[in-house]
Amino acid sequence: MTVFNIYCDESRHTSDKGDRYAVIGALQCPRDEKKVLVHRIHNLQALHNAHGELGWKRLSPNRTRFYDELLDIFLDTSFLNFRCIVVDRHNLDHERYNDGSPELGFYKLYYQMLVHWLEPSHEYRLYLDWQQNAASNRFRDLKTVLTRKLSGRAHVLSLEPVWSDNQPMVQLADLLIGAVGYAWNERDKAEGASEAKIAFLRRLEAGLGRASLARGTPKGEKKFNIFDWQGRV
Numbered sequence: 001m002t003v004f005n006i007y008c009d010e011s012r013h014t015s016d017k018g019d020r021y022a023v024i025g026a027l028q029c030p031r032d033e034k035k036v037l038v039h040r041i042h043n044l045q046a047l048h049n050a051h052g053e054l055g056w057k058r059l060s061p062n063r064t065r066f067y068d069e070l071l072d073i074f075l076d077t078s079f080l081n082f083r084c085i086v087v088d089r090h091n092l093d094h095e096r097y098n099d100g101s102p103e104l105g106f107y108k109l110y111y112q113m114l115v116h117w118l119e120p121s122h123e124y125r126l127y128l129d130w131q132q133n134a135a136s137n138r139f140r141d142l143k144t145v146l147t148r149k150l151s152g153r154a155h156v157l158s159l160e161p162v163w164s165d166n167q168p169m170v171q172l173a174d175l176l177i178g179a180v181g182y183a184w185n186e187r188d189k190a191e192g193a194s195e196a197k198i199a200f201l202r203r204l205e206a207g208l209g210r211a212s213l214a215r216g217t218p219k220g221e222k223k224f225n226i227f228d229w230q231g232r233v
Contacts, residue, residue, distance in 0.1 A: 003031040003157070006008050007169040008110070011181040018020050018123070021184040024106075025084030027173040031077055031125065034169065041168045044069055049216040053164070055171045056178025061196045068203065074172065075207040082176050083091035086184055086216070091231070107138050111145060112229060116219070118146070118154035129170050130161035179204055180226060183213040188210075198223045 008026040016120060045051055048066035052058070059067055074080055087109055097105065110128070118124055128139065143159035150156065164170040179201050183187055188198045205213055208224050216228030 001032055002125050004113070004122060004167070005031050005034055006027050006122050006124055006126045007167065008114075008126065009055075009164065009177055010106075011174070011177045018179070019185045019187075020089055021181065022087045022089055022109075023084050023177045023181045023184070024087070024109055025082060025170055025173055025180065026117075026178040027100075027112065028081045028117075029175070030079050030123045037073075037077070037080070037188070038145045038168055040073060041070065041172070041232070042213050044073070053171050054168065055164070055165055055174035055199075056182075059175070059178075059194070059197055064114050064196055064199065067200055070123060070172070070175070071188050071200065071203060071207065074176070074202075081225075083113065083174070083179055083227065084177055085229050086180065087225040087229050090119065101134075103134055107142050107192065109229070110142060112231075113227065115146060115149055116227070117225070118150060118156070120153040123155040125157050127161040127167065127170065128159070129164045129167075129174075141224045176204075176224075 006026050006028050011022065012025040023099045028077070036227075041054075044066065045054070048063070048069075050063055050066040054067075054070065065188065074082075092102070092105055115124070126143070128142075133139075139159060139161055143156055146159070162170060163173065182197055182201055187193055188201055205211065211225065215226070217224070217226045219225075219227075
């Protein structure tokens with residue numbers, strides 16, 4: 001039985017209303033590989049003098065080589081897998097389905113992203129980027145419903161919020177989530193789009209052998225799974 005760490009983050013669920021699609025995603029790594037991988041990322045940061053957070057917002061022309069090599073780590077590391085759920089915000093009806101609470105709807109989507117990904121006979125420790133919630137029980141409730149649904153199959157050992165500024169794995173998840181959101185919201189086609197971000201997106205697509213990230217993947221896709229969610233919440 002393998003223990004996996006899963007590092008979760010989100011993009012655009014509360015940001016610019018002009019972005020139609022929100023993305024919630026996660027990076028999966030075997031727990032016993034995490035320290036070596038983080039050490040590689042820290043060494044890469046030192047080599048390129050790229051200190052501080054390394055998420056999507058930090059991707060800029062003067063850090064192109066650093067981000068290219070960081071992407072190589074993800075693409076070339078067979079045990080690193082990514083999954084995200086892409087949500088059309090036009091389909092979110094919080095008044096009808098969530099007692100008027102966008103926060104409750106958000107954690108329902110987190111559940112949808114995770115519950116179909118955690119595999120039987122493995123154990124998981126989940127780390128979610130911390131955010132202020134109106135209801136203090138959101139993280140506990142998410143763990144409870146996942147544990148109940150997966151009973152007898154996958155084992156959720158823990159679910160806890162973490163600060164992303166000292167979690168390079170959460171930051172790497174943010175980077176990949178940002179690329180997906182950029183593609184789905186056609187930011188790469190907009191006037192004034194970041195050339196550095198477009199280049200990163202194209203390099204990621206090429207590395208995965210895909211013409212575009214702006215589409216869902218088969219359910220069984222392991223390396224880079226995009227769940228095009230068509231439900232309502």
